[in-house]
Amino acid sequence: MRWPFLVPGRLRANSVCAIADVESGGVGFAIAELSHTRQEPVRILAYERAVLPHGERGARHTASASLGLLSRVGARVLHSFAVSQAAQKHGHVASAHVILRAPWYSSETHRNDSVYPKAQAIRQRTITELAEQAIRESAGSSLPFESAVLRVLLNGYPTGKPIGKSAVELSVITLSSHSSAKMNARAHTAVSSLLPGRDVRVHSGMRASLAALHEILTRTNTFTIMIVGADMTECIVVRKDEVSQHVRIPFGTSAVIRELSGANGLPDETEHLFKAAFIDGEDSKATSALREKLARAEIEYASRFGAALGSLAERRRLPNECVLITHPFFAPWLETFVTRIDFSPFTVTTHPFNVEVLQNAHVAHAVAWSEDTPPDVAISLAALFVRAYVGK
Missing domain, CATH: 3.30.420.40 (ATPase, nucleotide binding domain)
Known part of the structure; x- marks a missing residue:
């Protein structure tokens, strides 16, 4: 089985996507334009965040209530964007990304090392095989819904561009995330119903946060x-x-x-x-x-x-x-x-x-908000992650 690994690259063209940030008891939803180069910021074109009333929370009902809130907030944001000048300028929403926050997922990291008799050129296939081996050995019968390479180290030193370089020792650090199949499917369905025919991806909050913080800190x-x-x-x-x-x-x-x-x-x-x-x-x-x-x-x-x-x-x-x-x-x-x-x-x-x-x-250089919208840091981090993910 192959997993999607995060390999940041270059966006081929500006694209508009929806970003849903789903936590326990609250939801954020935004429409973002992803710039085709990293020299230009991601632009938030429409946005809303809402929190569940206390009476709608509880161990048995929070998930359903949060997904219902996601549908309502998402519908309002999409309508607001559709009737705005931004929609005429930037075009339709091409894809959507759902970020599941705690407690809707669990994540763990794995490290796999390989030492060679002599220095050899590092290939993408070698990195992927090491990552998959680590995840497979730790997953047991429960396969993750998402996996990503977080870091690659050559001879003990991290590098962002390992392909083609020579090394005696290769280390690959990966992140795998699990969620209940029911929650994952319901979140996917909620956003797919708002954007029929679009590609919808579900990601873990830890992966989104770590990828964005690596760019900022x-x-x-x-x-x-x-x-x-x-x-x-x-x-x-x-x-x-x-x-x-x-x-x-x-x-x-x-x-x-x-x-x-x-x-x-x-x-x-x-x-x-x-x-x-x-x-x-x-x-x-x-x-x-x-x-x-x-x-x-x-x-x-x-x-x-x-x-x-x-x-x-x-x-x-x-x-x-x-x-x-x-x-x-x-x-x-x-x-x-x-x-x-x-x-x-x-x-x-x-x-x-x-x-x-x-x-x-911290993120103003990379994520641009309109003057009349108070910036939402969680959405900004999610937007930076999505740009890296889409640009792979």
Whole structure:
């Protein structure tokens, strides 16, 4: 059996595609123009993100409700694009890509090494065979729905262009992702029904995030990633470009909304107060009361994070560099929250995490949003991944 491997290349022409970002309790949907060269940014032409009301969530119903939300949001975005000048200028949607976020998938990395008696030229077939062997040996009876080569090392050093080079030692790091066949098929069907006749591909959130972060974070290859969604946080530990550990924490931004406003969502006045307290830094009786209320809830949040990260650190201490990915509205509070928790017993240096919030500034050179649309970092990362995938 052959798996699709990620080999970034050059897009032959500008193309328009749909990108669906499906998490537990929330959905993002965008129409993007993929530039034919990497010197031009991906352009987001239409976009919407929505979160499920608290009453529609639950272990048995969240998947169905999220897919229903995907259909509704996708239909609105496609209609908005169809009647816009952008559609007349850029043409129809040619394909679609669905990114499944936690908890709808699981991923693992594999490394396979080959040492030769003497230096020999590396061929694509050799890399593919090593990758397939590693995945096949670890998969058992459950084949992944997606696999990709993350890194190739020649004589111990990573290289982006290994084909034709000579080496005595070849190492291939691959990522394989699994999801329930039912969830995968239902997500595919939901988007296919919106775009009949188009090619629809389903990808794992880890693959999309790692591919995009590799393009953005060039200063380091060892870090801890925290992706905070509506209902769940995914922590991924990357060491020398290889995923070594990951864990999921039952906490998301919806917990903050429930704490502040109950099950009916965040009222406008509370939203403005939250912004004043944590984004604008306003100091008043009202903002102080809100901070105190959230501080009491943080004790439980910190306990969940501590238990999860402590379990990872039992095996090996965590990198201090921490990349935080979440909705921009909650980012300032989350950055303070993660920085304030004493994670020093779990880190390599025994110092707290050095937290960097992934913001639009990190991707503005590669993903262009219209001035009247607040950028969505998760969609930006997905768009960068799709450009690399389509350009293979």
